[in-house]
Each structure stands twice: as C-alpha cells, then as structure tokens.
Amino acid sequence: MTLTGRHTSYWIDSTLPSSYPALSQDVTVDVAVIGAGLAGVMTAKLLKQAGKTVALIEADRIGQGASGHTTAKVSALQQLIYADLIDQHGNEKARLYGESNQAAIARLAELVAAEGIDCNFERKANYTFATDSDGLQQIKDELEAAQSLGLPATFVEHVDLPLAVTGAIRLPDQAQFHPRKFMLAVAATLPGDGSHVFEQTRVDSVKDEGPGRVITQNGPTVIAQDVVVTTNLPILDIGLYFAKSYPQRSYLVGGYIEANRAPQDMYIGVGTGYRSLRTTPTDDGRLLLLVGGEGHKVGKDDATDERYQRLEDYMRGQFGVEPAYRWSSQDFKSFDQLPYIGKLTPAHQHTYVATGFSLWGMTKSVIAAMVLSDSILGRENPWADLYDATRPTPFVTTTSIQQNLDVGSHWVGDRFKGLFDSADGVAPGAGKLVTHKGSKVAAYRDDSGQLHTVSAVCPHLGCIVAWNQAEKSWDCPCHGSRFDTEGKILHGPTVKPLEQKTCD
Ligand SMILES: Cc1cc2nc3c(=O)[nH]c(=O)nc-3n(C[C@H](O)[C@H](O)[C@H](O)COP(=O)(O)OP(=O)(O)OC[C@H]3O[C@@H](n4cnc5c(N)ncnc54)[C@H](O)[C@@H]3O)c2cc1C
Ligand code: FES
Missing domain, CATH: 3.30.9.10 (D-Amino Acid Oxidase, subunit A, domain 2)
Structure with a gap:
C-alpha cells in the first residue's frame, strides 16, 4: 500500500517545538493542572487570570496529544446530537448543552481578541x-x-x-482555528508570578490530602490546594472513568x-x-x-x-x-453523550477531572475550563450540574453494556492470541503477538530485520495490546492506552510503559 501524505500532524509540523523545563524540585502552587492539551491549557489560563498560581504539568510537550491531532472545528453543531440529547436527557439539559457550547465559542473568541493571539x-x-x-x-x-x-x-x-x-x-x-498555535500562545502567558509550565514531567499519582500532592516520575512533587486532571482520560483509576x-x-x-x-x-x-x-x-x-x-x-x-x-x-x-x-x-x-467535568468523586473535594469529550472537545475543553475554574474559585456555574462528573453513571445503556462486555471479552479472549506463534514468523515492517516461555510478547520486526520485543500485557489493568499497522504501535483495546514498539507510552490512561521482554 502506498500512502502519499507525510505521516505527521499539520498542526505540529507548522509550529516550533516547545521547550519548557522538566520539574526538578518541589513546587507549591494554588492549583496543579495535569496534562497540557486544550482542556489543561485553558483551565490553567482562566485560573491564572483569576489570580491563582498554577503549575501546568505535561508528560510530553504542550499540545501534542489529541488537541494537536484534531480537526479543530469549534462548534455547537456536532454532527447529530440534539435529537438524541432530548430523548436521553430531556429538553432543559439539551438546551443547556447547546447554550454552553455556544458560550465556549464566544469565550474562545474573546480570549483570542483580548490577547491578540495569532492562531x-x-x-x-x-x-x-x-x-x-x-x-x-x-x-x-x-x-x-x-x-x-x-x-x-x-x-x-x-x-x-x-x-x-x-x-x-x-x-x-x-x-475554526490552529489549535497548537493557540495552545502555545496561551501557555507562554502562564509562567511567572508564582506560576509554572513543566514539560517532560509524567505524573504518577495524586494524593488528595488537602493540600493535594502530585507525585511525578521525575521525583519532585507539586503541592497544590486543588488538582485538575486533564489527561484526556484521567490517569487516576478512582472514579472509574475508564469504565x-x-x-x-x-x-x-x-x-x-x-x-x-x-x-x-x-x-x-x-x-x-x-x-x-x-x-x-x-x-x-x-x-x-x-x-x-x-x-x-x-x-x-x-x-x-x-x-x-x-x-x-x-x-x-x-x-x-x-x-x-x-x-x-x-x-x-x-456513554450518555455528556462529558464528565467536575470533582473526581463525591469524596474528593479538591481533585477535579474533565474527560469524555466524545470527539467534540474544542468547545468542551473551554466548557471544562469555565466550569472547573468557577468551582475552584467558589463561583456558581450554570452548567456545573449538567456535566457533574459524579452524576449517576449510565452503566445500563446498550452502549455501556456492549463496551464493558467487549472489555471483558478482550481481557480473557486475547490471552489465547498468538498462543502457538513464535517471533520467527514476524515479517519486516509488521507486528504480531507471540508466545515465549509461556509469556505473551508483542513482537515487531523493523524494515532492517531487527526484532523489537516488549510484554503484550498492558500495565494499566492487564489487557493484551493489539498491533496498529498504520501507526506502528501497540494499542490496548480495553481503555485505549497506546505504546510505541519499544514500549514507551504514546497515550494514557497508563502511567507505565510496556515491560521489556526478550525472545532469546
Ligand atoms: C482525529 C480527531 C479529530 C477531532 N476533531 C475535532 C473537531 O473538529 N472539533 C472538536 O471539537 N473536537 C475534535 N476532536 C476531539 C478533540 O480533539 C479532543 O476532544 C480534545 O483535543 C481533547 O483534549 P484534552 O485536553 O482532553 O486531551 P489531550 O489534548 O490529549 O491532552 C492531554 C494531555 O495530557 C498529557 N498527559 C497524559 N498523561 C499524563 C501524565 N501521566 N502526566 C502528565 N501529562 C499527561 C498528554 O501528553 C496530553 O498532552 C477530534 C479528535 C480526533 C482524535
Ligand atoms: S488495560 Fe486499561 S488501557 Fe490497557
């Protein structure tokens, strides 16, 4: 198969690399925001504008996750949604949904104009x-x-x-806009007066101990009164957002x-x-x-x-x-078409999440920033109840039952994949699940014939990863963690890479 286009996001290709420092010593701020996609960048911006000190902490580089690979249409018309929303949630909630998405476009436009952002x-x-x-x-x-x-x-x-x-x-x-130009321009306004941006700093866990402690894999900790997790899907398993x-x-x-x-x-x-x-x-x-x-x-x-x-x-x-x-x-x-924006669980008074944007996250990132900053600042917000992340979960819709059964069938069934296969059968440029000394191994052979092997067991919750030929990556069918052929994390919720394995 011959594909013509260069294999890179235009948004990333047409912007300069960012180079914020990694976290190298403990830092104390009012709010720690974990994940610098559009949701994280906007939340940090609104909080800093309101006088809070913030630390925006990114595992990789700013705006290189979903927000750097989007189509970046900023719209309240989201293919087909309103007829379904009225059926599922009634007129008033559907109205608030439309209103909040329209308000998000206005808020973005206002910020672009006020700060003269070239995007x-x-x-x-x-x-x-x-x-x-x-x-x-x-x-x-x-x-x-x-x-x-x-x-x-x-x-x-x-x-x-x-x-x-x-x-x-x-x-x-x-x-519509250029999302990475926007995110880089906004991030550049954050550092100073007690606020920080850290890149190449993967967060491992969060302790909600009032103040919260954000534990990073670099070693140092960020101490913050409030912690916002905007890692696309929360890296924290509490709250069961993966389910x-x-x-x-x-x-x-x-x-x-x-x-x-x-x-x-x-x-x-x-x-x-x-x-x-x-x-x-x-x-x-x-x-x-x-x-x-x-x-x-x-x-x-x-x-x-x-x-x-x-x-x-x-x-x-x-x-x-x-x-x-x-x-x-x-x-x-x-599962119910509405994003989850708010407290991680009813017991977590100072840890917040924003997720479930359902491929329309340009407006929803801005909504998340407005709702979460208001909540942290103790202000009323007209959409906070609609998007409440702790609302009763629709575990019994057809989609949720189907999806959770699907996860169960992968967890069990994928263990039998590649049971009788060895790494010898992996063709150049291809990846395959093989079994070596009883272990499930993800094996990739590069074009020069060299074999790259890692454990096929996803470190998130133990499902077996699957090969993605177009991206040459190992993707977990359960909750979407992705890894390169050396096992390095490409997408969460996992915070751990695939284990190294050999087939000797
Ligand atoms: C192909 C495609 C097209 C789309 N088109 C549109 C569109 O036209 N309009 C629209 O509204 N929406 C669209 N969307 C959806 C939209 O792009 C997403 O909803 C939005 O970008 C999600 O933003 P985010 O901030 O939640 O996630 P991300 O942008 O993925 O940001 C999360 C960040 O968290 C970081 N992170 C992860 N784990 C850790 C950790 N442990 N420690 C620190 N940092 C961490 C990641 O590196 C990443 O930078 C599209 C999505 C796709 C995939
Ligand atoms: S088991 Fe959850 S992402 Fe792999």
Whole structure:
C-alpha cells in the first residue's frame, strides 16, 4: 500500500517545538493542572487570570496529544446530537448543552481578541449534510431538535462541496482555528508570578490530602490546594472513568487546494463512511484541505493503513487534491453523550477531572475550563450540574453494556492470541503477538530485520495490546492506552510503559 501524505500532524509540523523545563524540585502552587492539551491549557489560563498560581504539568510537550491531532472545528453543531440529547436527557439539559457550547465559542473568541493571539481563528458556518434519503430524515430530526432548543440552525438544500447532497443543517457563526498555535500562545502567558509550565514531567499519582500532592516520575512533587486532571482520560483509576467511556480513534489527511476550488466553511456528513471537512490557511499563503473520518474503537483494527488509503482516495476523487499529510488520534466517548467535568468523586473535594469529550472537545475543553475554574474559585456555574462528573453513571445503556462486555471479552479472549506463534514468523515492517516461555510478547520486526520485543500485557489493568499497522504501535483495546514498539507510552490512561521482554 502506498500512502502519499507525510505521516505527521499539520498542526505540529507548522509550529516550533516547545521547550519548557522538566520539574526538578518541589513546587507549591494554588492549583496543579495535569496534562497540557486544550482542556489543561485553558483551565490553567482562566485560573491564572483569576489570580491563582498554577503549575501546568505535561508528560510530553504542550499540545501534542489529541488537541494537536484534531480537526479543530469549534462548534455547537456536532454532527447529530440534539435529537438524541432530548430523548436521553430531556429538553432543559439539551438546551443547556447547546447554550454552553455556544458560550465556549464566544469565550474562545474573546480570549483570542483580548490577547491578540495569532492562531488563524476564523468565524465560519458549520454544516451537517446528508447524501441519501435516510440521512435526510436524520438531518430533519436534528434540525427540529436544534431549533426547538433555540439554536439558530437552518435547513439548506445545497452546500459548497463537489458532492450531491440531499440536504444539510447550517449553524452560523461557529469557528475554526490552529489549535497548537493557540495552545502555545496561551501557555507562554502562564509562567511567572508564582506560576509554572513543566514539560517532560509524567505524573504518577495524586494524593488528595488537602493540600493535594502530585507525585511525578521525575521525583519532585507539586503541592497544590486543588488538582485538575486533564489527561484526556484521567490517569487516576478512582472514579472509574475508564469504565464510563470508550476510546475512539479517528483519521485525517491534508492536501493543498487552490483557493477558487476550496470549500468556504466546515462540514460533516452522516451515516457510515461519513467525512469531516474544513480548510486552514497555511503560513506560506496556501490553503490546506483537511478530510477526516474512518473512526473505530481503539485496538479493534490492525489494517489501519487502509483507513488512510480510503481518505486519500476520497481527497483525490472528490477534490482532485494530492494528500500532503496524514495523522490520527483518539478521544473518549462518554456513554450518555455528556462529558464528565467536575470533582473526581463525591469524596474528593479538591481533585477535579474533565474527560469524555466524545470527539467534540474544542468547545468542551473551554466548557471544562469555565466550569472547573468557577468551582475552584467558589463561583456558581450554570452548567456545573449538567456535566457533574459524579452524576449517576449510565452503566445500563446498550452502549455501556456492549463496551464493558467487549472489555471483558478482550481481557480473557486475547490471552489465547498468538498462543502457538513464535517471533520467527514476524515479517519486516509488521507486528504480531507471540508466545515465549509461556509469556505473551508483542513482537515487531523493523524494515532492517531487527526484532523489537516488549510484554503484550498492558500495565494499566492487564489487557493484551493489539498491533496498529498504520501507526506502528501497540494499542490496548480495553481503555485505549497506546505504546510505541519499544514500549514507551504514546497515550494514557497508563502511567507505565510496556515491560521489556526478550525472545532469546
Ligand atoms: C482525529 C480527531 C479529530 C477531532 N476533531 C475535532 C473537531 O473538529 N472539533 C472538536 O471539537 N473536537 C475534535 N476532536 C476531539 C478533540 O480533539 C479532543 O476532544 C480534545 O483535543 C481533547 O483534549 P484534552 O485536553 O482532553 O486531551 P489531550 O489534548 O490529549 O491532552 C492531554 C494531555 O495530557 C498529557 N498527559 C497524559 N498523561 C499524563 C501524565 N501521566 N502526566 C502528565 N501529562 C499527561 C498528554 O501528553 C496530553 O498532552 C477530534 C479528535 C480526533 C482524535
Ligand atoms: S488501557 Fe486499561 S488495560 Fe490497557
């Protein structure tokens, strides 16, 4: 298979590397924020603006997790959600959801304007479109739901795309931006006056001892009155957020398009095989078209390179554009469609989480920052109850039962994978589960023929990892931890790498 695009996120490729220091001695602040994606950066920013001292602590580099691999549409129109929200939660909660997402766009726009942040922030309309009659019915139901909640959505018959559509919902005055330019610019305003940004500092655990103690793998500790965990899925197992959500991977390709042929706004289709579309201006004056889609549960597909191939084929076929970039990432879908934002558990008065953004985390990161900063500052927030992280968990929905049964079947069934296979059968460029002296080993052979072997047992809760061909990584199908072929952590919730193993 020949993939054309360079295998890196455009957002990361088009920004300079950051170089904040690692934590090297104990530090005391008002609030420690763990994880520097959009949720962490925004939460730290609002707290510092309100006069708190903060320490933003990142295991890797700022904005290189999901927030550095996103499509970065900032919108309250999230494909299809409002009809479902009304069914599941009733009108008032669905209304608050729409209101909070619209408020998040306004808050982001206000910050960009007030601080003159250069991040290609642009107001755009966002569309959800259908290409067949079933999709059209879904669009009409969604439109009716969105309008009933007071959102200024309208129906349109045509969109600015080279596709035959049967109809679309249009929500005006939404936004798009360059997420990493934004996160780097905001992070740069944090250090000083008792506040800090630390990179290359992996947090191991948090002790809520009032004040909280954030234990890092570097050795030193951050002591803070309040601790906010924004690690995409919390690294803390207390609160069972790993069992209240499931990890979904999704893919993007990008290619340069001539301005006169480029779509003007943001778009997403409905149904299986849907595509998500937007453009972004680049620093050399060109326009990059982004096409996303091909989502699936983490660890459930090893032929992931075919997903990139289908997106590249679509970009060429529909737009005549040659792919220049390709990348993928993941986010955690909550079982009741609402993110979990608030206290870790009812017993934790000073430890907070934000997770379950369900692939619409640009607005939800800002909502998390508003809700959590208000809570820490002792202020009322109109959306705190809606997103309360400790709300009764919907363990008995069809999705939650299915997902938790799926985890159970992986935990048991995957132990039999590769039972009779040895590392000799691993082809160059491929990864495979093998068994060596009774242990389950994840074996990868690089193109030069050298074998790289690590334990196949995920250090989070003991599931068996699966091979991801497109990313050349080992991905855990249970709660989404990911590792490179040397066992190094690529994505949490794990805080430990895969153990080294040999096949000698
Ligand atoms: C392909 C794709 C397209 C998407 N498109 C859109 C879109 O168009 N619009 C939209 O609204 N949403 C979109 N989303 C969803 C959105 O990108 C995410 O919801 C959002 O970026 C999540 O932000 P976060 O801050 O929770 O996580 P992240 O950005 O992943 O940040 C978490 C950070 O925590 C750090 N961390 C982890 N463990 C530790 C530890 N132990 N110690 C210290 N730090 C740690 C990580 O290194 C990381 O930097 C998309 C998602 C994907 C995957
Ligand atoms: S991520 Fe939980 S067991 Fe692997």
